[in-house]
Amino acid sequence: MSTDEFRAKALAWLQQNAKPFDDNEPSSGGATIEESKAFQKGLWEAGLAGITWPKEYGGQGLGTAEQLAFNEVAANFRMPVGPFVIGLGMPAPVLLEFGTEAQKKRHIEPMLKGDEIWSQLFSEPSGGSDVASLQTSATKVEDGWLINGQKVWTSGAQFSDFGAVLVRTDPTRPKHQGITMFIVDLHHPGVTVRPLVVATGDAPFNEVFFDDVHVPDDAVIGEVNNGWSVAVAMLRYERVTIGxxxxxxxxxxxxxxxxxxxxxxxxxxxxxxxxxxxxxxxxxxxxxxxxxxxxxxxxxxxxxxxxxxxxxxxxxxxxxxxxxxxxxxxxxxxxxxxxxxxxxxxxxxxxxxxxxxxxSNEIQRNIIAERVLGLPKDAGVDKNIPFNQLKLSK
Ligand SMILES: Cc1cc2nc3c(=O)[nH]c(=O)nc-3n(C[C@H](O)[C@H](O)[C@H](O)COP(=O)(O)OP(=O)(O)OC[C@H]3O[C@@H](n4cnc5c(N)ncnc54)[C@H](O)[C@@H]3O)c2cc1C
Known part of the structure; x- marks a missing residue:
């Protein structure tokens, strides 16, 4: 199929299944989670989700030209895909980059089809800018890991099925080195999700508590204690998604x-x-x-x-x-x-x-200052000290 044929196919599907921008509804079209899921499934069935992603994981295996053609056409429609923005924008590309074959086969297609909604669980009450100061822990047990602790500001956790959760697996190492990222089933009985209401009256994000949440060994994304590099990749995808x-x-x-x-x-x-x-x-x-x-x-x-x-x-x-x-x-x-x-x-x-x-804006300015303007980096006085020897705020 040529790019023009693909564009025509996308346009025809969107005309039939999405509303154009010129009505007065909110940007999500006021869709429920179930309606969003049905829309995402339809998008995938029409060959319009995961356009450039590999076919073996449920993507369409097409090129940038088709993706651009879709973006161009889709810009004129309200698509109720909000619940999938995080999962498809951050955890999914991270799984494609760092995940095992089994993880990619298990999760990417359900995400593309709208069957699985994902959250990103990095921030904690002790601080979100300094992600590496996280205190939620995972302790090794015979058949996997036990997670305990608390995350906060987790967008969409109230309707998510899985989370990419960053935890400390070795507190004897310096703070960036003893971290691991896990796939966690947010329906696990030890997970408690409490919505947080903001000034608009909405509750877009949540605090999430983990009480002895058992995860198997094969839930690790990347390598044990090498989660910081996975986290940095996810933050990079996040900036691309938002920016x-x-x-x-x-x-x-x-x-x-x-x-x-x-x-x-x-x-x-x-x-x-x-x-x-x-x-x-x-x-x-x-x-x-x-x-x-x-x-x-x-x-x-x-x-x-x-x-x-x-x-x-x-x-x-x-x-x-x-x-x-x-x-x-x-x-x-x-x-x-x-x-x-x-x-x-x-x-x-x-x-x-x-x-x-x-x-935050300050953190983006720091990144621009260091990487574009070549200004000196933060001193990072705590970066070589074992995490369990740091004085921590709770
Ligand atoms: C709408 C919304 C959705 C969110 N969704 C998610 C989510 O899905 N998952 C998730 O994990 N988190 C999420 N967050 C959390 C977000 O990533 C954190 O709020 C953010 O990283 C800042 O962390 P903090 O709130 O703990 O503030 P702090 O890190 O405590 O920062 C407080 C203030 O100090 C400034 N500051 C901190 N460090 C520096 C520095 N080195 N130099 C200069 N200034 C500094 C900050 O800019 C800020 O103004 C969300 C937040 C919002 C508002």
Missing amino acids: TGVRARANPLGYDALVELVRARGLDGDASVRRTLAQVYAKESAMRSYSAVLHQEAKAGVPIGARGSAAKLAGATFPLWVSDLVQDIFGEELALQNADTLPLTRSILAAPGGATAGG
Whole structure:
């Protein structure tokens, strides 16, 4: 099938199964988990999921051209695939890179088909920026490992089936060296998931407790005590996923949605409002172009390096910047919860979270400073000391 035929096939399927962007529903289309699962399954059955991934694991085995053709067409549709963004964006590529043959055969296809939802469990109450300070432990037992401890801010854990969980397996080694990543069944009776409610009233993430959760030896991703390199790879995939995922059309803080609201309020003749919209348009267009280039390169296997941090930083600072501008335009009306401004208010409330999720703005700036500008690295005074000799905060 030529690329044009593939594009036509994708378009035909999406026209039949997804809604175009020009309606007034939220970006997820308000879909339930079951509806999202059904959509993802349909996408896979139509040969439109895992486009560049190997056929033997349920992918389509196609090339970058087909992926780009799909992206181009899909940008015009609302696809209720939110529950799969983490699994397919982070744990799945990590499994493809580090997983055993059995792990890839067991998990990749169910993830692509929407049968398995995955979470990423790195952050702990003791700190998320310094992931290597994690204290959740796994102790070796005869037939596997016992996990005990707590994770926090775990997006989507309330509806996930599996998690990629980072734990300490050897506290006698320095902090980066005694870490292992495990596949954990989140339905295990020793796993407790408690949703955390944020300012918008939603509960997008959770705290997750592990009490003697038994995992078999073959649940290790990569090698025991070498989980830091697996974690670094996952954080790299995370930055690519977040940094190249700018979908401004779906965002109430994006240009199209703002123009609609400005017109509805009869403010489109106001010169200062028009100037603000022009600034939003210019910045958003630049960000989309940068994001599209990185997306293409990432899909083609070109390492995007610290540019992923630059894209993530831009994607996180843009909504904060627009939030200030739109509060000047719409003022106190944003507190009234009117039907057409409510999505905007919710986006303003959610914007600070974007500056923390997936590595905070400060951490992205550190990465850019060190890797792009060549500034000196943090001293890392604790990096050669055995973890169990460090003074830890709980
Ligand atoms: C919406 C959302 C979704 C999330 N989803 C997940 C998830 O699915 N899985 C998961 O594991 N985690 C998730 N997180 C957690 C996220 O990764 C952490 O919140 C983040 O890494 C920061 O960690 P922290 O909150 O512990 O803050 P800290 O690490 O305690 O940082 C506190 C402050 O200090 C700053 N800081 C820390 N270290 C430095 C430094 N070296 N230089 C300069 N400034 C520094 C930070 O920028 C921040 O402002 C999510 C967070 C959010 C907001």
